[in-house]
Each structure stands twice: as C-alpha cells, then as structure tokens.
Amino acid sequence: xxxxxxxxxxxxxxxxxxxxxxxxxxxxxxxxxxxxxxxxxxxxxxxxxxxxxxxxxxxxxxxxxxxxxxxxxxxxxxxxxxxxxxxxxxxxxxxxxxxxxxxxxxxxxxxxxxxxxxxxxxxxxxxxxxxxxxxxxxxxxxxxxxxxxxxxxxxxxxxxxxxxxxxxxxxxxxxxxxxxxxxxxxxxxxxxxxxxxxxxxxxxxxxxxxxxxxxxxxxxxxxxxxxxxxxxxxxxxxxxxxxxxxxxxxxxxxxxxxxxxxxxxxxxxxxxxxxxxxxxxxxxxxxxxxxxxxxxxxxxxxxxxxxxxxxxxxxxxxxxxxxxxxxxxxxxxxxxxxxxxxxxxx
Numbered sequence: 133x134x135x136x137x138x139x140x141x142x143x144x145x146x147x148x149x150x151x152x153x154x155x156x157x158x159x160x161x162x163x164x165x166x167x168x169x170x171x172x173x174x175x176x177x178x179x180x181x182x183x184x185x186x187x188x189x190x191x192x193x194x195x196x197x198x199x200x201x202x203x204x205x206x207x208x209x210x211x212x213x214x215x216x217x218x219x220x221x222x223x224x225x226x227x228x229x230x231x232x233x234x235x236x237x238x239x240x241x242x243x244x245x246x247x248x249x250x251x252x253x254x255x256x257x258x259x260x261x262x263x264x265x266x267x268x269x270x271x272x273x274x275x276x277x278x279x280x281x282x283x284x285x286x287x288x289x290x291x292x293x294x295x296x297x298x299x300x301x302x303x304x305x306x307x308x309x310x311x312x313x314x315x316x317x318x319x320x321x322x323x324x325x326x327x328x329x330x331x332x333x334x335x336x337x338x339x340x341x342x343x344x345x346x347x348x349x350x351x352x353x354x355x356x357x358x359x360x361x362x363x364x365x366x367x368x369x370x371x372x373x374x375x376x377x378x379x380x381x382x383x384x385x386x387x388x389x390x391x392x393x394x395x396x397x398x399x400x401x402x403x404x405x406x407x408x409x410x411x412x413x414x415x416x417x418x419x420x421x422x423x424x425x426x427x428x429x430x431x432x433x434x435x436x437x438x439x440x441x442x443x444x445x446x447x448x449x450x451x452x453x454x455x456x457x458x459x460x461x462x463x464x465x466x467x468x469x470x471x472x473x474x475x476x477x478x
Contacts, residue, residue, distance in 0.1 A: 153177075
C-alpha cells in the first residue's frame with residue numbers, strides 16, 4: 133500500500149486521485165489530503181484529511197514535513213507553496229517521502245515570475261513569444277500600450293506573478309461604461325480606466341503589457357519521466373461552450389518536445405499557448421498538473437498515475453494519445469461524508 137498526499141489543490145484533483153486509485157496495474161493507494169476548507173470537494177476522495185494552518189513559507193514546509201512524517205507518506209504531490217517545498221526538498225528526502233516537484237528551484241522561480249521566464253525563453257527557439265513590455269508605473273504602462281498599438285496589436289495586460297486568468301484584462305476603448313454595468317462582467321477595460329487606477333500609486337506590482345493573442349488557445353498537458361524526458365503530450369483546445377477538442381497538431385507536439393528538452397521539467401507539466409496570425413505563442417508554463425487535465429486523460433493517457441509511477445522509479449513507456457476527439461463535462465453530485473467519517477485535525 134502506497135500513501136499519497138495532495139495538499140491544497142483545485143477541485144478537479146478529485147478526479148486525479150480516482151484516476152490513480154483506478155489504475156490498470158492494480159496498485160493500492162491510500163489518499164491523504166489537506167486544505168484550509170474542510171468542506172473542499174477534493175477531500176472527499178481521501179481516506180485521511182486535515183485542515184491546513186494559515187501559514188506560509190518555512191512554517192508551511194514545517195507543517196508539510198510533519199504531516200508526511202506522521203502519516204508515513206510515500207508520495208507528496210504539492211500545488212500550494214510548491215517553490216518553498218522544492219527549496220527544502222532535502223527534508224522530505226530525509227524522511228523517505230518522494231515529492232512530485234521540479235528540483236530546479238531557479239527554473240521554478242522563473243516560471244512563477246512571467247517576465248523573468250519570458251526573458252529566459254527569448255531567443256531559445258523553444259516557443260515563440262508575444263511582444264510584451266513590463267510596467268511598474270502608469271507612464272511605463274502608457275508607453276507600452278502606445279508601442280504595441282503602433283505595431284498593429286490589440287493590447288492586454290496581466291500581473292507577472294498571477295496564476296491562471298487572475299488580473300488579466302483587455303484594453304478596449306470602445307467599451308460603453310454604462311452598458312457594462314447592465315451586461316455580463318467581462319475582461320475588457322478602457323485605457324483611461326486602467327491608467328486612472330494605476331496612477332493612484334507611484335509604483336505598482338509589475339504588469340506584463342502585451343499583444344493580445346486573438347486565435348485558438350491550447351493547453352498542452354505533458355507527462356515526462358524523472359529526468360524530464362517527454363513521454364506524451366496532449367494538446368487541448370477550448371471550442372464552443374464547454375466543448376474541448378484534443379487536436380493532432382504537429383507544431384504543438386514539437387513545442388512540447390522542445391520545452392521538455394530545454395526545461396527538463398519532471399513528471400507532469402502544462403504549456404499554454406495561443407495563436408495569433410497563425411503562430412502559436414507562449415502564455416505560460418505550469419510545472420504541475422493543470423486544472424483541466426481530466427479532459428486530456430480521455431485520450432487514453434492516465435497522466436496522474438503515470439506521473440506517480442515515474443516518481444516511484446517504476447518504468448513508464450512512451451504513450452501515444454488518441455487525438456482528434458471532442459469532450460465536455462458536467463456537474464456531478466457527490467454525497468459529502470460526515471466529519472465523523474472524515475476527521476479534520478485543527
């Protein structure tokens with residue numbers, strides 16, 4: 133029996149735990165989970181759970197090490213505080229816990245700070261980058277917008293350290309402020325509104341001001357071995373509504389191959405690109421399983437389980453995903469276990 137621990141993850145990790153549990157090799161796992169919310173749906177896939185303390189940095193690592201020691205955890209799959217955990221990976225090595233994380237902390241730091249990562253990826257030939265500028269003052273923001281518009285681009289911006297779509301906005305000077313009050317909340321904002329907000333401070337946290345990529349967006353879910361050798365890559369395109377298409381796109385498979393070769397990210401990672409004028413350009417690379425991975429796994433590649441096998445040092449052969457398929461998702465009711473059945477430690 134292998135004890136496997138997921139700390140604070142997305143709700144869809146519920147699926148990943150069950151994919152590992154229902155593996156084709158009949159390997160047995162006991163699942164442990166922690167979260168700040170004892171009612172979080174991910175914990176319903178666990179046999180043992182605890183409430184996470186409201187701490188950060190070294191204190192959080194202390195908590196995670198203690199949890200792994202007390203429960204004799206064999207495999208730890210972190211999302212929250214991944215960098216802090218990677219920096220003290222030796223502490224987990226000492227207690228015999230294998231951690232699904234990239235040990236190259238310099239690379240991890242760059243990936244979590246988008247402007248540094250773009251600088252590192254420039255001129256490597258791995259993946260094309262959008263035109264972008266970094267702004268920390270309202271004047272820099274204005275200059276970046278003007279330059280991008282002169283170069284024929286629509287403009288968007290995003291904090292350099294944001295995860296997913298947090299803080300993402302599109303400059304749209306045709307927006308009707310009154311109409312926007314009566315319509316759906318959107319991502320668009322006028323330059324005047326953005327500039328006015330940014331001008332309220334002398335210096336703000338860094339923003340990436342960049343060309344808006346206006347064509348298809350792909351999330352490429354990748355699985356690699358412990359040395360970062362690519363095992364499989366699954367391009368996933370958002371279509372209409374809730375429909376996703378796992379496309380056979382050779383240029384995206386090549387981007388995944390070059391990324392794996394250059395970055396050597398082990399186990400599971402995700403590359404996000406978006407096309408503009410027919411060219412796929414980098415949005416970000418996440419050194420972990422993506423939130424939508426469960427859709428990509430419908431191609432016949434059980435990424436969560438293969439990643440665990442790779443971490444445990446078990447052989448994992450290259451897999452050919454079944455591409456050209458369409459998929460969707462729906463809400464699925466889950467009967468919540470009582471707290472008596474699902475103990476939460478304070």
